[in-house]
Amino acid sequence: MTAPTQQYAVFGQPIAHSLSPRIHTAFARQLGIAMEYRAIEASADSFVAELARFADAGGRGANITLPLKAIAARLCLRLSDRARRADSVNTLLREGAGWYGDSTDGTGLVRDITERHHLDLRERRTLLLGAGGAARAAAFALFDAGIAELTIANRTPERADVLADVIGAPGRVHTRYWDDLGQWGAYDLVVNATSAGHDGHDLDLPRSLVAPRTLCYDLSYGKAAIGFLAWARSAGAEQALDGLGMLVEQAAESFVLWHGQRPDTEPVYAELRAYVPGDAED
Ligand code: ATR
Numbered sequence: 001m002t003a004p005t006q007q008y009a010v011f012g013q014p015i016a017h018s019l020s021p022r023i024h025t026a027f028a029r030q031l032g033i034a035m036e037y038r039a040i041e042a043s044a045d046s047f048v049a050e051l052a053r054f055a056d057a058g059g060r061g062a063n064i065t066l067p068l069k070a071i072a073a074r075l076c077l078r079l080s081d082r083a084r085r086a087d088s089v090n091t092l093l094r095e096g097a098g099w100y101g102d103s104t105d106g107t108g109l110v111r112d113i114t115e116r117h118h119l120d121l122r123e124r125r126t127l128l129l130g131a132g133g134a135a136r137a138a139a140f141a142l143f144d145a146g147i148a149e150l151t152i153a154n155r156t157p158e159r160a161d162v163l164a165d166v167i168g169a170p171g172r173v174h175t176r177y178w179d180d181l182g183q184w185g186a187y188d189l190v191v192n193a194t195s196a197g198h199d200g201h202d203l204d205l206p207r208s209l210v211a212p213r214t215l216c217y218d219l220s221y222g223k224a225a226i227g228f229l230a231w232a233r234s235a236g237a238e239q240a241l242d243g244l245g246m247l248v249e250q251a252a253e254s255f256v257l258w259h260g261q262r263p264d265t266e267p268v269y270a271e272l273r274a275y276v277p278g279d280a281e282d
Contacts, residue, residue: 007058008037008258011047012065015039019272020063023251026271027263035259047071055094061258062092063251066195069103069133076101086137091254102257105134106141108250109219109243114145116245116269119215122146124188127181127209131159134219135193139167147189153178155194182206190216190232197224203231210235219243222276244276245269 010020016039024037042050047068054062064072072089073079077098083089089101113119126147128135131154139150149172154160160175167173176184186209196203197220210216216232218225221244232240248269256262 004058006035006060007054008035008061008063009040009054009059010037010063010065011040011042011050011054011068013041013043013067015041015065018065019247020065020251023248023268023272024255026268027252027255028259030263030267031259031261033259033261042068044068044071048075051075051092051099055099060094061254063254064090064092072099073101073103075099082106082137082140085140086133088133088137090250091257093257102254103137104250104253104257105246106137106139106144107253108246108248109138109217110141110145111249111253112243112245113215113217113241116249116265117239117241119239121189123148124215126150126189126191127187128152128191128193129203129205130154130193130195131156131163132193132195134195135191136163136166138191138193138219139163142189142191143167143169143172149173151176151184151187153181182208186211186214188213188215190214190237192216192218192220192225192228195220195224197227202227205231207231207235210237212236213238215239215241217241217243219246221247242276244272248272 010018018039021037021039028035069088073087078100080102083101083103086103088103091102091104093100124147151174152160152163153176164173164175214237216237218228221242225242229240248265252263252265
């Protein structure tokens with residue numbers, strides 16, 4: 001008798017348009033791994049029950065997306081260091097009767113910038129817009145990658161202060177009021193980690209944040225990233241990148257955790273890029 005096909009899924013809400021099933025199916029085909037990967041709609045209220053049902057049916061691993069990453073971090077029996085620091089889990093692996101949780105978003109961001117786009121993060125003076133879960137995961141990974149210093153600006157300034165405290169690198173982390181950003185000059189890297197684009201809102205940002213050397217990066221992709229990327233280009237940024245590459249790289253990190261093999265992300269990225277408009281240079 002053949003073993004049952006391994007079951008994987010992505011949980012989130014909304015989830016119908018998630019690219020994760022497509023990405024993981026392509027990785028598995030590339031490496032000849034038999035598995036099934038589907039999208040499961042789950043709200044903050046239904047997630048725990050849906051995940052339990054998935055585990056009972058043989059679920060071996062899962063990706064977790066909005067709005068469930070912080071909840072997922074709470075229900076794990078064991079967390080990776082990077083998940084604990086980010087207080088966020090986007091990858092679950094079944095371990096005995098419980099879940100091991102990891103956070104691959106930050107690593108995905110850094111790999112996209114440094115390996116796909118061949119850009120050096122070291123010593124970049126960085127502005128992080130936003131102070132939610134996505135910003136937190138990005139902040140730690142960017143520090144690990146060697147950025148010089150981090151300035152955090154958030155619509156609700158208290159949350160920026162909390163994130164700065166959590167990072168705990170006094171002297172290298174600053175917070176600024178959003179409305180005062182125009183007074184502080186340009187940055188080498190500007191990362192949009194807000195969810196504004198998902199709600200159809202454009203950010204009101206001064207062009208003076210951008211110098212000819214500046215890399216602007218939106219963690220979102222598709223429609224949600226259009227406004228920020230348009231602002232970055234009109235302000236004269238050297239590069240304006242969306243988060244499609246980060247999505248593919250975080251998926252690859254999850255894949256390694258589950259299957260012990262690293263897929264080649266380039267063909268999968270190229271296939272998705274063909275129908276997700278974004279990076280001007282691609
Ligand atoms: P995520 O997990 O995606 O980070 P989150 O924790 O809800 O989601 O955080 C969303 C981030 O986007 C927050 O920094 C939020 O700012 P507030 O802390 O003030 O809520 C930011 N954000 C959302 N809509 C925004 C908008 N229209 N303008 C500026 N920032 C916005």
